[in-house]
Amino acid sequence: MKRKTTLVLALFLPLQIIIIKILSNHPLFIEIWYSNFLYPKISGIMRVSLGILPFSLGDLLYAFLVILLIRWIIIRIKERFRNPKKWLIEAFASLSIIYLCFNLFWGYNYYRLPLHRSLEIDNEYTTERLIILTKQFIERSNEIHSELAENDSLKITIPYITSEIFERTIEGYESVSEEFPELAYRGESLKSSIYSMPLSYMGFNGYLNPLTNEAQVNTLIVPYKIPTTASHELGHQLGFAKENEANFIACLVTMNHPDPYFRYSGFTFALRYCLNELHRRDKAVSEELIATLNPGILANYREVEEFWMAHKNPFEPIFQIIYNRYLIANNQSEGLKSYSYVVALLVNYFEEEENRF
Structure with a gap:
């Protein structure tokens, strides 16, 4: 038998x-x-x-x-x-x-259906529209940075311990659930991963365990990045499996968060996507816009890069290749490159500035 x-x-x-x-x-x-x-x-x-x-x-x-x-x-x-x-x-x-x-x-x-179809927005955009949104994100990022820092050269440090960041992450979903009922979050299962050290050397901020539905966060990463990482993993937990869509949801949740540190994390996170895409399309314009950023924001960006450089190792590319193949096998045909879809969602969602900021 x-x-x-x-x-x-x-x-x-x-x-x-x-x-x-x-x-x-x-x-x-x-x-x-x-x-x-x-x-x-x-x-x-x-x-x-x-x-x-x-x-x-x-x-x-x-x-x-x-x-x-x-x-x-x-x-x-x-x-x-x-x-x-x-x-x-x-x-x-x-x-x-x-x-x-x-x-x-x-x-x-x-x-499932692509997120842009669920939100009933376009997934195409022009470079001109990208430039407009990038300037708007720079303005908001600079404003929030100035509110939180004593001067524009200081990087922002989140003043919360991990458990407090997790609690505030849940609050972020509560604040957007009225506009997006599908983001209503009940039954908290957001945890620090005991594999945070290996995850750091593999190049991962966190992951959702598909067998237990627990959202795992690599809590060794720069604290400034934990709000968007935790929000990203909760997006997965709510059923948005694709990486680019979970990143867009992380942007929405943190950029609309009542806490200014979360808004700073969210706007600079979204801004980084826009600047990277703009650099690919028009390097001169991207460099011109980067020059208008508060130096403290650039210090936060460098802080994140230095963390990953400190954990760089010969095996990391192998893990990235394996993960890229995993994405392709699970209906993300462009693999890691599909992350650029986040920019398309941001541009089209925030097109009407007066309704979104």
């Missing part, structure tokens, strides 16, 4: 892949029946039940799975990989279960 069940599970893996391929061509179906119906129920239950734990169950689960994998490899080596039919079926059965949980608990969100 056990052998038959294992075989059925193994055969279910290719069937799942076929189902995913079919569903990927029907984003409206995913949007209605999974992202807006089934997933909120699954996510809500997991957040409420696991959010009460003072530690990350998902991090421990990953450690357990790695230990099981190492044990499996050792056993196969000791057996000299004899009886491959048996252990291959067992391996595919295990992968089938993990793949099912990944998609059912979260992964189907990769195939």
Whole structure:
């Protein structure tokens, strides 16, 4: 009976892949029946039940799975990989279960409608419109920086401990939920990752554990970056699986936050995206606009770059390549380059300045 069940599970893996391929061509179906119906129920239950734990169950689960994998490899080596039919079926059965949980608990969100269609905004823009928005973001960033710093040359340091930043992150979602009901957040499950050190050397700010729906933040990063990182991971938790869309949501939440430190983090985060895209399109104009930034903002940018440079290592590009392939495999055809979509969302959403600032 056990052998038959294992075989059925193994055969279910290719069937799942076929189902995913079919569903990927029907984003409206995913949007209605999974992202807006089934997933909120699954996510809500997991957040409420696991959010009460003072530690990350998902991090421990990953450690357990790695230990099981190492044990499996050792056993196969000791057996000299004899009886491959048996252990291959067992391996595919295990992968089938993990793949099912990944998609059912979260992964189907990769195939929902693009965010610009949900918001009913365009996803194209001109360089001229980008320049206008970049100037507006510079003005707001300079204003908030001047409110928080004693002079324009000082970098901003967030005066909150991690737990306070997490609490204020939740408040940010509460402040935008009236305009965006889909961003209503209930059942807190936002945690520091016990793998913050490895994440730093891998080049990651945080991640959402798709098997436990816990939002994990690398709390070793520059504190000034934690508000947007935490907001980004909660965006994933609410079902916005694509990185570019979660980044846009992080911008919305922090830029509209009642706390000025969060607004500073949000506006400078969005501004960095715009400046990078403008530099790609018109280097001279981008450099001209950068010169109008308060030096303290540039100091914050350098602080972040110095953190990642301090953790640079020969293996980081490998992790980035693996993650890039993961994005491509999950309906983000441009991989890491798809992050530029954030700029398109920002430009079109903030086009009507008087209604957005």
